[in-house]
Amino acid sequence: MATILIAEDDAHIRELISEHMQSAGFITVEAGDGVEALDIVQNSEIDLIILDIMMPQMDGWELCKEIRSRGRDMPILMLTAKGETGQKVKGFQLGTDDYLTKPFDPAELVLRVKALLKRYRIAFSQLVQLGGIVLNRLTYKVMRGEEELTLPLKEFELLFKLACHPGQIFTREQLIVHIWGMAYEGDDRTVDVHIKRLRERFADESNGFRIETARGLGYRVVSQP
Structure with missing residues (x-):
């Protein structure tokens, strides 16, 4: 309780x-x-x-x-x-x-x-399903049915973070801290670059999710039919 x-x-x-x-x-x-x-x-x-x-x-x-x-x-x-x-x-x-x-x-x-x-x-789970894919935090593998997909580490961590909180908006600053760490000194626009790459990788609607931009706030992942 x-x-x-x-x-x-x-x-x-x-x-x-x-x-x-x-x-x-x-x-x-x-x-x-x-x-x-x-x-x-x-x-x-x-x-x-x-x-x-x-x-x-x-x-x-x-x-x-x-x-x-x-x-x-x-x-x-x-x-x-x-x-x-x-x-x-x-x-x-x-x-x-x-x-x-x-x-x-x-x-x-x-x-x-x-x-x-x-x-x-x-x-807190190490295995998260997002639409038609499954992300495994222990092995850093992404499975789409029987197909195994390979993502660069930061792209995986970014997608995993969003997938763990479907519908929740994360600002660029929050994502930088969560994925790159407090000591990161680069431009927070790096988040935009990684989001763009993820969108390109999972552009097909059959994946069952999309990454939305919440104007003036940040990003969130949502399921779609």
């Missing part, structure tokens, strides 16, 4: 979210500010965080940044009254996985939480 941390300074909203999460079968832990939330993350087993941007002592931006800088790899859903694209971009750049604007439908929030947890469970 997954444990959800709700970091929100409004007690009524915390209670509302907690009630719906518990009704969906989750365990909930609550924090009224970012400092308290960070302490809980560091000292407890948390599976997912729902956090508000505007919190006292440490806001949602800083909390998200601190969690990611300390190597904690758990899904983060940002909850805020601000719905502008610029806010979403900033959230994704800091490591947020999803974004929901207030006022929100509690039922939608529950569905998004379930979807995020499912994505992260897939992410």
